[in-house]
Amino acid sequence: MKSTLRISLKSGERIFVNGAVLRVDRKVAIEFLNDVTFLLENHVLQPEQATTPLRQLYFIAQMSLINPEGAEQSIAMFRKSVIMLLTCFKNEEVLAELKRVDALVTQGRAFEALKAIRALYPIEDRILNNQELTPATVEQIRREIAPW
Numbered sequence: 001m002k003s004t005l006r007i008s009l010k011s012g013e014r015i016f017v018n019g020a021v022l023r024v025d026r027k028v029a030i031e032f033l034n035d036v037t038f039l040l041e042n043h044v045l046q047p048e049q050a051t052t053p054l055r056q057l058y059f060i061a062q063m064s065l066i067n068p069e070g071a072e073q074s075i076a077m078f079r080k081s082v083i084m085l086l087t088c089f090k091n092e093e094v095l096a097e098l099k100r101v102d103a104l105v106t107q108g109r110a111f112e113a114l115k116a117i118r119a120l121y122p123i124e125d126r127i128l129n130n131q132e133l134t135p136a137t138v139e140q141i142r143r144e145i146a147p148w
Contacts, residue, residue: 005032007040014041019068037065043114053088054124057081057101058117064110078105094123 007030009015014023015030016039032038039062050059060081064074082102089095097120104113 005036006030007032007038015039016041016044016066019066037068037111039065039111039114043118052121052124052128053085054117054120057085058114061101061105061110061113061117064105065114075105089127091123091127094120094127 007015009024009028009030011026012023014021016022018037043062044066045055045059045062047059050056057078060074060078064071064078067074079102082098086095086098089098097116101113101116104110104116
């Protein structure tokens with residue numbers, strides 16, 4: 001057995017575990033004794049927060065963790081989105097990390113992929129603020145990745 005993982009939650013905080021949503025009514029510590037897929041509430045991106053290409057990619061990747069029954073569909077959408085983003089971004093660091101993120105998701109390591117995508121947010125913000133991607137390109141990506 002692998003080592004255990006202990007997580008502390010505040011009153012009212014939610015955690016997404018293997019597709020289930022749990023909310024605690026008081027401060028509590030949870031100890032996972034085996035492998036489990038989970039997301040803490042503060043790592044869950046809401047649809048209205050997916051306003052940039054990388055945040056949209058993050059949202060798609062998180063769906064494979066939050067909704068295991070639809071994981072196959074989420075991963076297919078993720079792969080399509082990564083391919084499109086690889087053609088749009090010019091920044092070498094972003095391109096290299098997108099390839100790594102794609103490999104992580106392919107290997108079933110979506111949680112690590114989410115962490116890597118979050119680390120790219122500051123670079124994406126600089127790119128968008130410097131308008132390295134035109135507003136039309138950003139809008140096209142937004143429509144194709146997340147038509148909601």
